[in-house]
Amino acid sequence: MYKVDKDLLAIQEARIHIEGAKEAAIELRNFTQEELDVVVNKMAIAIKPHLEELAKQAVEETHYGLCQDKLLKNRFACEYLPQQLANQRYVGVIKENYEQKTVEIGVPIGVIVAMIPATSPVSTTIHNAFIAIKSGNPIIFSPHPRAQKTIQRTVKLLKEAAIVAGLPEDGINYMQLVSSTSTNELMNHEETALTLVTGIPKLLPKLKAANKPFIYGGSGNGPVFIERTCNIQQAIHDIIESRTFDNGIVSAAEQSIVLDGPIVEQAKSELTRQGAHFLSEEEAMKLVNVLMKKNGDLNPESVGCSACELAKKAGIQVLPTTKIFIYEQAYVSENNPFAQELFSPILALFVEPNWQEACEKCIELLMEGAKSHTLVIHSNDEHVIREFSIKKPVARVLVNTPSTLGGMGATTNLFPSMTLGSTSLGIVQASDNISPEHLVRIRKVGYGVRTLNDCFNESGNQSLHSKDTQESIEVILRKIINEMKE
Structure with a gap:
């Protein structure tokens, strides 16, 4: 009789999810910000009726914290966060300066892997799903073993609503088999663009060893x-x-x-x-x-x-x-x-x-x-x-x-977030409240508005290599250096 190796199955599941997310990322590049917003709003509407029962399930499964406070966190992520995301642009043309003739374009980074803690399993899952989809990125959730069922159910509800709203099938997924080997596979896979970890200190050495981009929202000693x-x-x-x-x-x-x-x-x-x-x-x-x-x-x-x-x-x-x-x-x-x-x-x-x-x-x-x-x-x-x-x-x-x-941005005007970046932790991409802004790359576009000679001589008649021009460049540079020193 053959013995089933659960670690190998978990690794295979991780690879399947990564491959699916890779294909979803290609599809999502064609989504407009408005189409992504529809998906986020549908997810918020679908998960809202389940917030209280999910809070109760989290306490029953983990034996951590208070149901009423978890419900408040769930509502904060489900209700307040979408309000702050509304009318914000993170993909496509996000800023255009007609006077300066520059354009900024938001480009999704790709496959995101999210490690969810047992302490705030529902609210963190909702938050990470919303900011990933808002920024046009597929996301794979790896649940904490102590809150596995709660996190899986939360993701399932979000995924069902997202697919109905038009998201690719593998735009959101979760690991059913959770093990340290599958976690390593997700973090180290070549197609993983970023690992998003919230409050799991034991993962820090593995994140650093992977030598890949990660955001660590966690441990405080405030x-x-x-x-x-x-x-x-x-x-x-x-x-x-x-x-x-x-x-x-x-x-x-x-x-x-x-x-x-x-x-x-x-x-x-x-x-x-x-x-x-x-x-x-x-x-x-x-x-x-x-x-x-x-x-x-x-x-x-x-x-x-x-x-x-x-x-x-x-x-x-x-x-x-x-x-x-x-x-x-x-x-x-x-x-x-x-x-x-x-x-x-x-x-x-x-x-x-x-x-x-x-x-x-x-x-x-x-x-x-x-x-x-x-x-x-x-x-x-x-x-x-x-x-x-x-x-x-x-x-x-x-x-x-x-x-x-x-x-978390409830009583301040900081971005509403369940993942708070930290400093001094190695290869970390952000130290502030994590938002869709951290899940895109900004492509700069600049239109030509002057010649190189125009940078140094308004008339543009003098050669850049002439003696007089070289002397004027030296004067300008000295002036800039002196101003910087002051």
Whole structure:
């Protein structure tokens, strides 16, 4: 009796999907922006009635987070994102300057492979499908094993609607057999134009080894600075609302608080009043045993649990109104489990005497593990805000807003996205909120408007190689260099 090799079957499935997507990409080159918009709108209409049941299925399958918050993310991707995409052009002629006689043409990049996380499986799938089709690219989804059924069902609903709207059969597909071998095949295939990964850190080494274009939207270690001039009550409210959203599994959420010295007591009091529990040393160690495996890896069973659920597992006595844990620390250490990204309602706390030293602490936190995802500052001092924005090694800075909601573009005017690019991660194509703009190449067209002599001599009568012309060129170049130095 022959044994079926599932890895080989998965590799074959990946190759079949890639070949189909390659053919779909050729067909999609003939689609106008208006035709692509029809497909996106039909997908949005078709998936909308299923958003709540998909949110419930995601929680049941993964045991991560809160159904009501997943529904909000699903609605954000399904309803708000298409509104922002409407009337935007990404393919064909997207910009034309009649005065300058230049044209910009958007060209789809080709086959996109999307790796979907278990933390936000439905909303991320919807987002990636919309931006891929809006930009004229076929997309293949590789589900996270922990959310496989939910992601597959989401893609199936989107695919059915897209085909009815005119999309090629292989314009959208998903892997039915999920394995590390099929993932490698998808990422390394010569026809894969780009791999889009959201919140799966273990894939980073493989992405880099593939030496192919990828966008990594993921891991954050985002600090939030509470500066003395801010509205403390509102700042604390925003931070707790953000860190507890979907029980803390959104990567854009705040991971640590840096407090300005003069407002420490007031801020701590407000944190306690709004549901924070400050951990003792003993309690922190008990919690670590729940959060981490013995080898130091994150325990997946702790991901997306509420503060009260974690307290019960760790044997810690807390009030039933407890929303979040705070663990105060003196310094940043890579060996400290509370300094790394935790997908739970937990925040490290650091106190600094002034904004200058708080600035340095935030840089330390951002450089820890080279995450450089998102920084938040609560302040009414524009000078301090500007200094933080200029000096931080970070992809995005949010001001006076919850990080989770502001980062995804819900409470800010950043592009609405479930995939937030990061910096300092190797071959990365974008560090901002990922949109259809990142899935096209811009072809520039320039019409001839002058001769080469006209560049240096308005009359055009003098030879470019004459002595006088050479001298005038040297004068112009010196002037340009001096202006650049100034």
